[in-house]
């Protein structure tokens with residue numbers, strides 16, 4: 001059993017406030033990106049790309065867009081949820097060392113993508129697996145990652161010159177951290193908690209409890 005892997009899985013956190021902002025070690029960044037690029041992908045399409053965003057002005061413009069989208073979400077909340085949400089940070093765009101924007105190109109390896117003919121989303125799933133590999137590898141390096149999805153795809157596409165047929169899937173805030181919280185931010189702030197594993201595992205038929213967990 002690889003206890004190091006389990007350790008990284010359980011230490012991994014979504015980070016917003018704990019970034020130190022120090023520059024990342026280039027060799028470590030290469031290892032992290034290499035781990036992301038080692039992900040499985042439908043039909044071996046490897047539909048991801050990684051855009052490293054260090055430019056201060058681009059990051060400021062993105063951060064302002066995220067702040068506006070935060071307001072959009074906030075406007076739809078009732079008073080109780082809005083009070084909880086006001087305590088939660090949703091991004092670490094300027095505090096992190098760099099942004100890594102992960103994109104999805106559905107055209108790569110198309111049209112005969114082995115394994116995607118019945119489920120178009122498998123391409124997107126593949127990109128998310130690359131993101132998870134990146135996230136775990138960054139954790140193993142002692143870094144944090146924060147996934148930001150408070151943005152409109154056309155805005156991010158325009159900002160970074162991403163082609164029309166390529167989807168930005170995530171802006172990841174990446175870099176060294178002062179610490180990783182033990183409890184997810186949303187749980188600490190009373191937004192929502194992790195549900196018990198037993199509720200997520202079913203035996204043979206949907207809703208039937210599994211004796212093993």
Ligand SMILES: Cc1cc2nc3c(=O)[nH]c(=O)nc-3n(C[C@H](O)[C@H](O)[C@H](O)COP(=O)(O)O)c2cc1C
Nearest residue numbers: 012013014016089090091147148149150184185186
């Ligand atoms: C697809 C996806 C989008 C997310 N978008 C955001 C986001 O925009 N802002 C944010 O603060 N956290 C975001 N998160 C992080 C989740 O809130 C976080 O993973 C969850 O609360 C569990 O915490 P943990 O990752 O620390 O275990 C996102 C996570 C995923 C998987």
